[in-house]
Amino acid sequence: MSYLDELNESQRVAVENIYGPTMVIAGAGSGKTRVLTYRIAFMLDQGIDPFNILALTFTNKAAREMTERISNIVGGQEAKNISMGTFHSVFSKILRFNADRIGFPNNFTIYDTQDSKSLIKDIIKEFNLDDKTYKPSGVFSRISSAKNSLISPEAYLNNDEIQLEDKQSRRPELGRIYQTYANRCQKSGAMDFDDLLYFTNILLRDFPEVLHYYQQKFQYILVDEYQDTNYAQYLIVKKLAAAFENICVVGDDAQSIYSFRGANIQNILNFRQDYPDFKLFKLEQNYRSTKNIVEAANSVIKKNKDQINKKVWTDNIIGEKLKVIRTLTDNEEGKTIAGRLFETKQGVGSNWSDFAILYRTNKQSRAFEEALRKLNIPYKIYGGLSFYQRKEIKDLLAYFRLAANPRDEEALKRVINYPKRAIGKTSIENIIIAANRYNVSMWDVITDFNQYPAEVNSGTKSKIYEFTTMISSFNAQLNKLNAYELADTIAQASGVMRELMDEKEKGPEEVERYQNIEELLSGIQEFVKSGDSDEFKSLSDFMIEVALLTDADEGQTEDRNHVSLMTIHASKGLEFPYVFLVGLEENLFPSQMSLNTRTELEEERRLFYVAVTRAMNACTLSYASSRFVWGQLISSEPSRFIDEIEPEYLHFETPQRGAGRSLMGGGFERQHTGGLNKNPGLSQPNLKSLKDIQGNGKSESPGEQDIKVGYNVEHDRFGKGKVTKLEGNGADRKATIFFPHHGSKTLLLRFANLIILEE
DNA sequence: CCAGTACTTAGGTTG
């Protein structure tokens, strides 16, 4: 067990204490991941069966990293048998296995946040409520926090306190929306992210034999980032650990930055009460940063009232003081930081990947992007839209979801008319009305109009019939074709591939979309090939894996030598030799929204602590004295957090030369436009009425009766084109026309004003 | 059905 020699004293005792309740408070950079992985390795060395170990993390990234590290120590086969992953992935598997007990199909789909919000939006509309008082995202977060506190819709409606709260905030219908939302999810055989935790709790609460089984299975439980657990997660862990109490939680209260999402610092305090005989270990030696960095961070975080007493220290060199740079505008901040970064790289001869620029909000990235690009510095922005959230990917995935679970309402709504198959908005609305009336899913309605009559005309019905037949045929092949074969079939047969192929002519964005689809398909092929050769991997297996993946940067092995740009939240758990922490201004960091309460301000301070402690060798702080906010130049004050650092760790730099001019040049140009544009616009109405007269005078628009497929026609905007298809009757009569310069378009003849050139 | 325009809104982010 040579690896034990690599640990310091407090790390080693934390690793070896594998029985009984244990809490490890791990300061920033103190080797937390190392302790967790070695602890598991030590357990296996002690003869503990990997099947009996449950290790929970918060992010896929953390789970991957831990799996990898443990495989390196104990070998892949052993590591594979440990239940290791995020809360959501581990418990979604358990839920699939036991789905029938809680009224879900075992192939239930998982709604992401977009799906949830779109469903909520629909419900608000159906209830005829004003979507300003009932904002979908606000309603969603209310429902989310109810679920995370394990409050059922019924309990929500029966709780006087909650009802009073909602009445006072003028949103008395929230409870009914929650109830309807939950009901619709259930009918659709779908769970959202919060449901995965909520229903795990229900399962363990209502089925003692299930609880007993998993208590016996998971005799040893480890939880990483314990300060980020919410109530639902806390309770799952508590229930599972009740039989053996071999539970180890690892965290750092000073790095709790997700309370706005329901994470609860109280869980650390509860731990003391739940397990009075628990052992506490503190990892206080920082191996990451210089003395100046560690002490600067300490001097700020000690201003917080709510914290567990500890003293993070380091044996590392003193290092440079933290530089503080002031610039006059946000754009200049970008230029200055980019220049400084370039100089540092030249000076020390390091890699671009040794540098990170961290900011409070995503929108700050722009100024740095521009400046880095001008200096030809490679960079990568983390965060933003992930691969699986792109429109074209979600569209195709929606077909996959339907293949596995045709009742999935959000997936159905997404693709029932994509690519266009003449199933209009009104028909879809009427289908939903019928589904609600009979309390069944949309799929039930559209596959059995006899039993569930809906106001849909017969032409549309036959289109729908084609669609449902197609989906059913995908569904029938789920266990016959492997994931790649079926995915490829769907991509072709659904028409998604052809749609994107046609659009490829339009421009680079469309080409990229097509390539994204290709990338998804080749990803599925890889998925099929991975693992044992004779193992059958179905498309639903793939969907299970992918539903909980949100990391965009999977499989991007190319060129990793770049500067990293990300929010501080995204930087948690990472480290960089050189960190630039930018935008340190009041109302930006700390955020304006956090200034109301002490607890919110303390969370901002912890965020600042996290940011500073990412740095290994040097940390540079910067702020601008004015910046553009929503198109307006506003002046700003340096952040209070700069003042809170003991001055002995700081080095203030003088402002850059020539800056005054740039303020004049860039700042005040944007006023004094317009002013002459006050004329009442007489010409507009005149023009319009002229057109009206023309329209009326034409008696009949040409072509209504005599247009045919194959005709060459001319359109006043798209120019010349050829008719490829005709459909609909009367006012709905439309033509699909291929225009060489604009691609294929479907136009209502009523409005198109086509001129027939030749037959 | 398509495309242009009027209007609104703006936090951090995992699964």
Place this chain on the structure above:
DNA sequence: TAAGTACTGG
């Protein structure tokens, strides 16, 4: 400012 949505005219 920028992006997203709702509305409207052809």
